[in-house]
Amino acid sequence: MLEVKNLEFAFEDKLALKGINLTVPKGEILGIVGPNGSGKSTLLRIISGVLAPSKGSVQWDGVDLTQLPAKDRARFVAMVSQQATLPDGIKVLDLVAMGRTPYLGILGKESGGDLEAIVKAMRDTDTYVMRNISVEKLSGGERQRVLLALALAQGSSLLLLDEPTASLDIAYETALLDTVLRLQQGMDGVVIMSIHNLTLAAQYCTCMAMMKNGSVIAYGHPSDVLTVENIRRVYETDVTLFDHPVSGLPVVVPISNAEGRKMDYQ
Amino acid sequence: MTPILNNPKGKEDSIKGNETDWVDHVKAMLHRRYPVARIALGIIAIIVVMAISAGRGAIEIPIDVVAIIIMDKLRMAEPSADLPSVWETIVWNIRLPRVITAGIVGSALALSGATFQGIFRNPLADPYLIGVASGAGLAVTIIIISPIPNYLWGINLLPPVAFLGALLAVAIAYLLSNNVDPRSTNSLVLAGVAVTFMASSMTTFLMLQASPDMRPILNWLLGGVSQGGWDRPAWLLPYVLPCGIFIMLHSRTLNVLQLDRDHAMQLGINVDRTKVSLIVCASLATAAAVSVSGMIPFVGLMAPHCVRLLWGGDHRNILPMSTVVGALLLIFSDMLARTILSPEELPVGVITAFFGAPFFVLLLRRNKTLGEQV
Numbered sequence: 001m002l003e004v005k006n007l008e009f010a011f012e013d014k015l016a017l018k019g020i021n022l023t024v025p026k027g028e029i030l031g032i033v034g035p036n037g038s039g040k041s042t043l044l045r046i047i048s049g050v051l052a053p054s055k056g057s058v059q060w061d062g063v064d065l066t067q068l069p070a071k072d073r074a075r076f077v078a079m080v081s082q083q084a085t086l087p088d089g090i091k092v093l094d095l096v097a098m099g100r101t102p103y104l105g106i107l108g109k110e111s112g113g114d115l116e117a118i119v120k121a122m123r124d125t126d127t128y129v130m131r132n133i134s135v136e137k138l139s140g141g142e143r144q145r146v147l148l149a150l151a152l153a154q155g156s157s158l159l160l161l162d163e164p165t166a167s168l169d170i171a172y173e174t175a176l177l178d179t180v181l182r183l184q185q186g187m188d189g190v191v192i193m194s195i196h197n198l199t200l201a202a203q204y205c206t207c208m209a210m211m212k213n214g215s216v217i218a219y220g221h222p223s224d225v226l227t228v229e230n231i232r233r234v235y236e237t238d239v240t241l242f243d244h245p246v247s248g249l250p251v252v253v254p255i256s257n258a259e260g261r262k263m264d265y266q
Numbered sequence: 267m268t269p270i271l272n273n274p275k276g277k278e279d280s281i282k283g284n285e286t287d288w289v290d291h292v293k294a295m296l297h298r299r300y301p302v303a304r305i306a307l308g309i310i311a312i313i314v315v316m317a318i319s320a321g322r323g324a325i326e327i328p329i330d331v332v333a334i335i336i337m338d339k340l341r342m343a344e345p346s347a348d349l350p351s352v353w354e355t356i357v358w359n360i361r362l363p364r365v366i367t368a369g370i371v372g373s374a375l376a377l378s379g380a381t382f383q384g385i386f387r388n389p390l391a392d393p394y395l396i397g398v399a400s401g402a403g404l405a406v407t408i409i410i411i412s413p414i415p416n417y418l419w420g421i422n423l424l425p426p427v428a429f430l431g432a433l434l435a436v437a438i439a440y441l442l443s444n445n446v447d448p449r450s451t452n453s454l455v456l457a458g459v460a461v462t463f464m465a466s467s468m469t470t471f472l473m474l475q476a477s478p479d480m481r482p483i484l485n486w487l488l489g490g491v492s493q494g495g496w497d498r499p500a501w502l503l504p505y506v507l508p509c510g511i512f513i514m515l516h517s518r519t520l521n522v523l524q525l526d527r528d529h530a531m532q533l534g535i536n537v538d539r540t541k542v543s544l545i546v547c548a549s550l551a552t553a554a555a556v557s558v559s560g561m562i563p564f565v566g567l568m569a570p571h572c573v574r575l576l577w578g579g580d581h582r583n584i585l586p587m588s589t590v591v592g593a594l595l596l597i598f599s600d601m602l603a604r605t606i607l608s609p610e611e612l613p614v615g616v617i618t619a620f621f622g623a624p625f626f627v628l629l630l631r632r633n634k635t636l637g638e639q640v
Contacts, residue, residue, distance in 0.1 A: 050528045074534025081532075087387075087524035089579045097296055098522050102534035108518035108582075110296055112289075118296075119288045128288060131295070154533070 099153025376592020379566025401435020564622020
């Protein structure tokens with residue numbers, strides 16, 4: 001179980017995150033939504049250990065991740081960043097193998113367990129076929145899957161995804177999130193992703209947190225979080241909500257404010 | 267690219283073999299990343315080039331005689347009586363220590379260069395370009411012209427003092443470039459060039475002011491491995507060997523550091539501590555080399571780049587092979603330095619600069635994207 005307790009983060013005297021409390025049981029996929037600058041990425045970076053919080057703690061099964069040495073923490077939590085820069089010429093296999101960094105000894109030689117974890121991560125993300133390809137030759141969707149494989153190879157039970165579907169087309173988007181969903185079922189951990197597309201978030205996340213100005217405004221089941229009032233309060237825009245014909249989960253449709261296009265969905 | 271890559275979902279049935287085969291295959295691929303055979307061949311090449319180089323000079327000695335003299339000294343063969351004893355002295359007491367010193371200095375400079383390039387993610391981060399070497403040079407000059415003795419309690423003071431100068435220089439260059447634009451790869455090189463010029467001008471001033479006869483310092487400064495006997499390698503190794511081992515053990519970490527900072531931290535690497543410890547080691551190795559041989563430019567740039575061009579960007583290969591190529595490069599340059607104008611000798615720094623400068627221009631042309639960032 002992941003517990004974020006009274007988390008605060010100040011940057012240059014400005015409070016970027018204030019009083020964040022989240023409890024996420026194992027088996028959940030938490031979607032963090034909110035406008036740009038609401039603190040989604042900052043929250044993920046603190047949970048991943050890249051930033052130290054000014055106050056509060058991030059606990060995984062009672063262990064405070066913010067107090068762990070980097071190497072130990074990396075065994076609990078892995079992250080796929082939004083804008084990962086990758087060195088030219090590196091092969092997919094070598095990149096995925098870097099996921100084993102927190103487990104390797106001083107000589108850096110992969111053991112049998114490491115190799116199995118690497119192969120499993122590549123199988124689960126369908127990236128084994130690309131093992132010999134340089135990363136700069138991959139398409140956006142393939143690259144994202146390779147980065148996911150790298151995070152999976154870390155073998156951690158807390159997986160963070162920062163805008164995993166940004167800049168992906170609709171086929172890659174669903175393929176990637178289907179992969180995440182499939183992985184989550186066999187992982188016994190928690191997946192947290194920040195995501196802009198509210199409809200997509202509702203279909204894939206089992207719970208959602210809506211953020212604004214560094215605070216969590218609403219937290220719970222997607223149907224409870226995605227209401228017309230919440231969205232107006234956080235995004236200052238009007239939307240209309242439908243129920244998805246199959247899943248029954250909310251589908252968010254924006255209402256255009258342009259003259260002559262104003263439609264009355266009510 | 268195979269068409270399968272265009273299918274976002276991939277197709278497992280098109281991949282041959284089961285998961286056990288995959289593990290074996292991945293194991294073979296990953297373990298090939300350690301170039302054991304290549305390093306072994308490189309060491310053999312170094313020994314051969316050393317033997318050839320020990321025979322060349324004002325007095326030419328055949329390579330088989332060189333081999334016999336070395337074997338004899340190592341008590342691996344019977345001494346042969348019919349060799350002139352002066353040859354033995356030349357090979358064993360003069361040329362061999364010199365050739366070995368050249369090898370160690372070349373290795374140290376090349377390994378430091380590869381390390382700086384990896385840490386700063388900058389292909390131009392050579393110990394001479396980022397100010398490390400000239401900082402060490404200035405510190406050594408201060409000691410040489412000052413009344414401070416070079417030896418204290420039997421310890422040679424030059425390497426530790428050079429180390430302090432080197433650290434100071436790299437710290438100044440780093441702070442200057444961070445103030446300008448921490449993300450630009452070239453601001454570090456430009457700041458380093460500024461530090462280099464500053465340190466060189468101070469060195470020149472000190473030399474001129476200290477004594478009218480500046481030939482000893484100038485000789486040292488222009489770079490050479492000719493002086494001293496076996497005490498030179500003995501003076502280098504206690505610094506270069508531990509630093510080299512420490513850096514080599516971080517070759518995989520250096521690969522991970524090529525990712526962005528956040529990513530490396532998420533993979534459990536203490537980025538700042540690792541970078542600082544590697545900078546300290548690379549500076550110490552450079553400083554030891556400078557304190558023995560003066561300024562020998564471009565080895566730290568040329569050797570790692572040859573390795574990169576030949577075998578790619580994996581530091582598990584770059585670090586050991588740069589060490590090998592750096593040794594070969596400087597042994598060879600030193601051989602040229604003492605044979606081109608024989609019996610006169612050129613400073614070896616002149617030779618490496620002669621080859622290095624055009625190489626540097628080639629490198630700039632290759633890195634067109636880098637040039638655009640200036």
